[in-house]
Amino acid sequence: MFVKEGIIASPGIVIAKALVYEKILVEVNKHKIEDTEAEMVKFQNAIQKSHEQLEAIRIKAINELGEEEGAIFEAHAMVLDDPEFVEGVEAEINNNHLSADYAVKNVTDRFYEIFDQMDDPYFSARAADIKDVGTRVLQNILGIVQADLSKLDEDVIIIADDLTPSDTAQMDKKRVMGFATNIGSRTSHTAIMARSLEIPAVLGLGDITGTVKTGDLMVVDGLTGKVCVNPTNEQLESYQNEKMKYQNYLKELEALKDLDAVTLDGRKVELVGNIGEPNDVAGVLKNGGVGVGLYRTEFLYMNSDVMPSEEKQFAAYRSVLEAFPNGPVIIRTLDIGGDKKLPYLPMDDEQNPFLGLRAIRLCFKEIGLFKIQLRAILRASVYGHAHIMFPMISSITEVRQAKAILLDCMKELDQEQRPYDKAVKVGVMIEIPSAAIAADIISKEVDFFSIGTNDLCQYTLAVDRMNQEVSYLYDPFNPAILRLIKQVTATSEKKDNFFTGMCGEMAGDPLAAVLLLGLGLYEFSMSALSIPQIKKIIRSVRYEDAKNIADAALNMDSGEEIMDFVQESMKKLNLNI
Amino acid sequence: MVKKEVTVLNATGLHARPASMFVQTAGKFKSKIFVIKEGNSINAKSIMGIMAGGISQGTTIEVQAEGDDEAEAVDALVQLINDKFGE
Numbered sequence: 001m002f003v004k005e006g007i008i009a010s011p012g013i014v015i016a017k018a019l020v021y022e023k024i025l026v027e028v029n030k031h032k033i034e035d036t037e038a039e040m041v042k043f044q045n046a047i048q049k050s051h052e053q054l055e056a057i058r059i060k061a062i063n064e065l066g067e068e069e070g071a072i073f074e075a076h077a078m079v080l081d082d083p084e085f086v087e088g089v090e091a092e093i094n095n096n097h098l099s100a101d102y103a104v105k106n107v108t109d110r111f112y113e114i115f116d117q118m119d120d121p122y123f124s125a126r127a128a129d130i131k132d133v134g135t136r137v138l139q140n141i142l143g144i145v146q147a148d149l150s151k152l153d154e155d156v157i158i159i160a161d162d163l164t165p166s167d168t169a170q171m172d173k174k175r176v177m178g179f180a181t182n183i184g185s186r187t188s189h190t191a192i193m194a195r196s197l198e199i200p201a202v203l204g205l206g207d208i209t210g211t212v213k214t215g216d217l218m219v220v221d222g223l224t225g226k227v228c229v230n231p232t233n234e235q236l237e238s239y240q241n242e243k244m245k246y247q248n249y250l251k252e253l254e255a256l257k258d259l260d261a262v263t264l265d266g267r268k269v270e271l272v273g274n275i276g277e278p279n280d281v282a283g284v285l286k287n288g289g290v291g292v293g294l295y296r297t298e299f300l301y302m303n304s305d306v307m308p309s310e311e312k313q314f315a316a317y318r319s320v321l322e323a324f325p326n327g328p329v330i331i332r333t334l335d336i337g338g339d340k341k342l343p344y345l346p347m348d349d350e351q352n353p354f355l356g357l358r359a360i361r362l363c364f365k366e367i368g369l370f371k372i373q374l375r376a377i378l379r380a381s382v383y384g385h386a387h388i389m390f391p392m393i394s395s396i397t398e399v400r401q402a403k404a405i406l407l408d409c410m411k412e413l414d415q416e417q418r419p420y421d422k423a424v425k426v427g428v429m430i431e432i433p434s435a436a437i438a439a440d441i442i443s444k445e446v447d448f449f450s451i452g453t454n455d456l457c458q459y460t461l462a463v464d465r466m467n468q469e470v471s472y473l474y475d476p477f478n479p480a481i482l483r484l485i486k487q488v489t490a491t492s493e494k495k496d497n498f499f500t501g502m503c504g505e506m507a508g509d510p511l512a513a514v515l516l517l518g519l520g521l522y523e524f525s526m527s528a529l530s531i532p533q534i535k536k537i538i539r540s541v542r543y544e545d546a547k548n549i550a551d552a553a554l555n556m557d558s559g560e561e562i563m564d565f566v567q568e569s570m571k572k573l574n575l576n577i
Numbered sequence: 578m579v580k581k582e583v584t585v586l587n588a589t590g591l592h593a594r595p596a597s598m599f600v601q602t603a604g605k606f607k608s609k610i611f612v613i614k615e616g617n618s619i620n621a622k623s624i625m626g627i628m629a630g631g632i633s634q635g636t637t638i639e640v641q642a643e644g645d646d647e648a649e650a651v652d653a654l655v656q657l658i659n660d661k662f663g664e
Contacts, residue, residue, distance in 0.1 A: 084623035114629040122593050126628065305589040306663075343588045 008225040009191035012200035013243040014178040019156035039100040046140035061169040108134025178220040253532035257288035267543035283528035291327025293525020294503035313376035321384030330387040359392035381421035393428040431455035436484040439491040453504025477559035489520035518550025580641040587661035590633035608644025
């Protein structure tokens with residue numbers, strides 16, 4: 001028996017037999033050949049065979065994992081056809097009289113190194129593709145048949161150095177119960193694949209392939225990041241218990257998916273997701289989010305080499321809106337500047353970027369850019385319940401200025417006879433203390449507020465939370481922050497057809513849920529994975545109790561005292577986090 | 578053979594999207610097409626070659642083509658670069 005600790009890549013607990021999947025990597029030695037023609041035939045046959053294999057894998061991947069996964073193998077096939085690759089190998093064979101296997105290894109390594117050294121995740125991914133393809137061609141030249149994972153007789157945990165898209169695509173998904181690997185991180189292919197297959201994975205274990213044998217009984221605990229090989233009976237029993245508990249917990253959360261977020265005494269709130277791109281919608285839907293409380297549009301701009309066109313933005317907004325026929329989608333206009341820059345928009349370095357030209361302020365300076373986005377949102381607004389949200393608002397003057405530009409865009413669209421939702425909702429982020437204090441004034445011009453706690457905390461407490469010397473001061477439970485939140489919700493409660501939400505990290509914090517509910521928050525927007533847990537808490541509490549807890553907290557001395565009090569109160573109400 | 582010098586103007590150079598646009602355009606012509614950067618010759622129809630070439634903003638390259646449609650090929654590729662890939 002032994003236990004090893006690695007990186008948690010995908011949650012859950014699995015108990016099954018190990019299958020050590022070792023790549024057969026033969027030593028390829030340099031040797032000169034005379035019969036270049038024979039080597040060329042070997043190479044061409046291997047390319048042909050690799051094409052056939054990739055096509056089969058591509059079809060399997062599309063059927064089992066979707067188009068996106070299938071596209072990886074299209075990219076692999078492109079490497080097989082690439083003139084620099086093919087001609088590079090041919091030159092090594094014909095001119096340097098190298099054997100086909102050594103020539104392929106040489107050329108693959110050369111490209112791998114170039115791409116791997118580039119300081120850019122896009123190119124690192126290409127490096128992995130090239131290595132994967134090179135290995136395939138090499139194995140085909142040498143007639144090596146890789147262990148077949150496509151037909152397994154029993155449930156197994158795959159033990160490997162690392163897994164490539166070629167490995168995972170051909171796997172018998174019904175039998176593969178977990179992964180444990182020597183290397184890898186939360187963002188490596190193995191991790192992404194484990195999460196999409198919803199199986200536990202612990203990576204970065206060092207030498208797990210050398211210490212586990214095929215057939216060993218083992219546990220992969222993706223909750224604590226441990227693997228236990230050949231567990232004792234007691235350990236086995238304890239893991240079985242933990243596994244059961246986790247499954248029950250998941251079932252409980254799953255059962256809540258289609259239920260309303262409503263308290264025991266009938267106060268209904270809205271749980272929605274924060275997203276960065278249209279792909280994130282799937283996670284929100286899966287976790288029972290009824291809409292989007294924060295669509296961070298800056299990713300559209302940051303993931304592009306050029307300014308995204310109106311058409312491109314329109315298509316992205318439309319696809320998100322169409323995913324929620326009944327729920328709100330709050331689209332935040334470009335929040336760039338400060339620490340976030342765009343390659344195609346030159347910006348001067350600033351003394352105080354967080355107090356400088358960012359978000360709405362930058363949009364006022366770059367009105368052309370701002371109008372493209374507003375036009376795209378307006379045009380998409382007919383496909384759902386679009387809400388436009390302006391970031392970094394400090395006073396009503398800025399709201400009026402932004403709305404005037406929005407009105408210009410509406411007039412343009414009228415002239416062009418393009419449809420848009422004339423009653424589109426307009427709101428602002430409350431993240432600057434002045435906006436929270438003057439919420440009643442600002443509310444005259446808008447339909448909703450969304451409190452951005454991350455920045456509100458930084459600005460109110462004058463603390464940079466990335467600065468380790470002072471980050472201890474960053475505390476969303478600080479009474480000053482809670483009082484500001486209360487001031488904002490109190491304003492919105494007095495108005496009809498008006499709501500206040502929150503899209504900062506605090507909204508997804510289980511410890512803050514009761515407090516925020518009691519402070520009168522209506523909409524909670526968070527990362528999709530947090531939604532089920534927050535819903536469980538909301539459905540287990542009475543609004544009256546939450547209000548009492550919040551009222552008491554507002555009169556306490558410190559964030560620490562408030563946090564202790566909330567924890568204590570939740571325990572009394574039998575609310576387990 | 579036709580050849581022309583051109584300086585890459587777009588912000589990201591021949592990065593992911595511009596590189597694939599460049600290679601796709603080159604692929605439409607029958608001629609053999611090469612990009613010469615600092616004396617190194619890169620096959621313009623190879624996405625791996627072009628991306629690995631590290632052609633960034635401000636780099637001056639020479640586009641060479643040889644074949645039936647050599648003039649059109651060089652013109653099309655140079656224009657693509659001068660248009661900053663439609664940015």
